[in-house]
Every structure is written in structure tokens, then in C-alpha cells.
Amino acid sequence: MMSISQQQDEQGPSDIKKSLNVLMLQSKAQLRNAAKSIDNYNSILEKYTPEDEIDLIVLGELAFTGGIFYSKEDLINYSITFGYGDLFKWCKEISQKFGCFVIAGYAEFDNYKYYNSMLIVSDEGIPYKNYRKCKLNQTSDKFFTAGAGYDFVDIQFKRISQWIRIGLGIGNDILNYGVFDYESMDFAEFQHYHKAQLIVLITAFEEPSSLFNDASIAQISATTWINRLVPIRKQAEKEDRNIYFIACNRIGKENYQTFTGGSCIVRIVPKISFKILYPGKVEYSCIQKIEI
Numbered sequence: 001m002m003s004i005s006q007q008q009d010e011q012g013p014s015d016i017k018k019s020l021n022v023l024m025l026q027s028k029a030q031l032r033n034a035a036k037s038i039d040n041y042n043s044i045l046e047k048y049t050p051e052d053e054i055d056l057i058v059l060g061e062l063a064f065t066g067g068i069f070y071s072k073e074d075l076i077n078y079s080i081t082f083g084y085g086d087l088f089k090w091c092k093e094i095s096q097k098f099g100c101f102v103i104a105g106y107a108e109f110d111n112y113k114y115y116n117s118m119l120i121v122s123d124e125g126i127p128y129k130n131y132r133k134c135k136l137n138q139t140s141d142k143f144f145t146a147g148a149g150y151d152f153v154d155i156q157f158k159r160i161s162q163w164i165r166i167g168l169g170i171g172n173d174i175l176n177y178g179v180f181d182y183e184s185m186d187f188a189e190f191q192h193y194h195k196a197q198l199i200v201l202i203t204a205f206e207e208p209s210s211l212f213n214d215a216s217i218a219q220i221s222a223t224t225w226i227n228r229l230v231p232i233r234k235q236a237e238k239e240d241r242n243i244y245f246i247a248c249n250r251i252g253k254e255n256y257q258t259f260t261g262g263s264c265i266v267r268i269v270p271k272i273s274f275k276i277l278y279p280g281k282v283e284y285s286c287i288q289k290i291e292i
Contacts, residue, residue, distance in 0.1 A: 028252025
């Protein structure tokens with residue numbers, strides 16, 4: 001029997017385009033206080049119901065605790081093992097309430113190592129996929145271990161009766177800066193090679209300069225993502241399929257860091273277009289329709 005991935009590669013994308021309902025939560029993590037963060041996300045979600053037919057909910061990088069940790073010993077108080085703990089329990093409850101998949105960033109503890117990770121919970125509340133950030137920031141990620149490499153996941157969205165391949169990324173995975181060669185586009189090349197139809201990046205993108213206003217910062221962020229996805233645009237422009245990119249960014253301040261918000265959805269192929277959720281460092285959520 002072929003795996004889901006093999007079926008995707010054999011069949012390619014469906015000829016029938018359907019709309020996926022994605023809810024992104026642009027919010028601030030309550031620093032080092034997961035319980036308070038959960039209360040805040042619950043208050044945001046109060047205005048939504050199962051009748052909204054949400055297929056996917058996306059939260060930002062380290063969405064429950066923020067990213068300020070003082071040592072590996074300190075990290076143990078704010079990390080969980082994949083599929084366990086209060087953070088997973090909350091994601092499970094939300095997925096079951098709305099009948100949707102949930103993607104959220106969290107600090108993971110596994111075999112005496114810590115990872116900046118992405119938790120994916122199925123529409124039935126089952127641990128579905130775990131992804132670990134592999135391109136670490138030398139400052140904010142200094143207590144984390146790098147993941148094994150880029151990845152993707154195949155998800156069947158029951159409401160639209162369709163399998164969708166989702167490319168996964170966290171923060172610097174798309175940037176390749178620091179000790180890495182910025183000109184390398186291996187994240188985009190990986191996702192194109194594996195035929196990702198939707199790329200989800202959860203991040204805590206910092207404000208580039210206080211000299212810019214919120215609208216300019218949001219434009220800079222969206223332009224950065226588009227530039228990093230050039231290989232997909234160049235190699236897939238002749239293909240008859242839509243390819244989308246989501247960046248779900250946090251807001252708020254943590255010590256010297258200010259996070260920009262400006263979460264966005266970008267259609268990469270066949271024609272570039274993008275929508276910024278809200279051009280500013282404010283809490284915001286909305287359902288976006290993505291035609292796959």
C-alpha cells in the first residue's frame with residue numbers, strides 16, 4: 001500500500017479547487033505564563049463557533065510561554081513532551097470543539113534536550129505531527145537543540161474532502177542568516193521539491209527598526225517572505241495549481257525584543273498576491289479562505 005506522501009506524488013494536486021478556512025491568531029504570549037496565555041487565546045476564540053467551519057487554527061512561535069529563558073534548567077519549567085501536558089490538552093480541546101486541525105509553537109522537552117517546536121493536533125484531538133526548528137537564532141534559541149531538518153505533513157481536511165500537503169517552518173528556517181548563507185534558498189527549494197501546496201511559518205519576527213511605522217513594517221515583513229520563496233515562484237509558475245504561504249507572527253515585547261505582528265497570507269503561484277491580517281502590533285484574528 002502506498003503512503004499518503006506517495007499518493008500525493010503519484011496523483012499531484014486535485015483539479016478541483018476548494019477553499020480552506022484558516023484562522024490565524026496574532027497575539028502575544030504571556031511571558032513565562034502558559035496558563036494566562038491559554039486564557040487569552042480562549043477569550044479570542046469566544047467569537048467563533050463550529051458553524052464558522054474552521055479547518056485550521058494557527059498560533060505563533062512559542063505561543064504559550066514566549067522566548068525568554070535564562071538557562072536549560074529554567075526551560076524545564078516551561079517545556080512539555082509532545083502529546084502531553086496542559087498545552088497539548090488545550091490544543092486537543094480546541095481541535096475537538098471546532099472539528100479542525102491546530103498548529104501551535106511550543107517549547108519541547110525530549111530525552112534531556114529542548115527544542116523550539118511546532119505541535120500539530122488533528123481534528124479529532126490526536127497528536128498528529130511534531131516539527132522542530134532547525135535553523136536556530138544564536139541569541140534567542142541558545143538553549144534549544146536544532147531539529148533534524150525541514151519537513152512537511154499531509155493532512156486530510158474532511159470538510160472539503162481533500163488531502164493537502166503543508167510545508168512546515170519556524171522563524172529562522174526560512175531566513176538562513178547568521179552562521180548560514182543568507183543567499184541559500186534551501187527551505188523554499190525543499191518545499192517545492194516535495195510539492196507543498198500550503199506553507200505554514202510560525203514566527204516571532206522582530207521589529208526591524210523603530211523608525212518605521214506599523215504599515216511599513218508589515219510591508220517589509222511580507223516582502224521578506226516573498227523574496228525567500230522565489231525558487232517556488234520561478235520553478236512552479238508553469239504549473240496549474242495554487243501555492244500559498246502563511247506567516248503567523250506574534251506581537252508584544254520581551255525584554256529588548258518587540259514583535260511586529262503583520263501576519264499575512266501570500267499566494268505565491270500562479271500570481272503573487274498577499275493580504276496582511278492587520279498592519280500593526282495589535283492582537284487580531286480572522287478567518288481567511290485559501291483556494292487550494
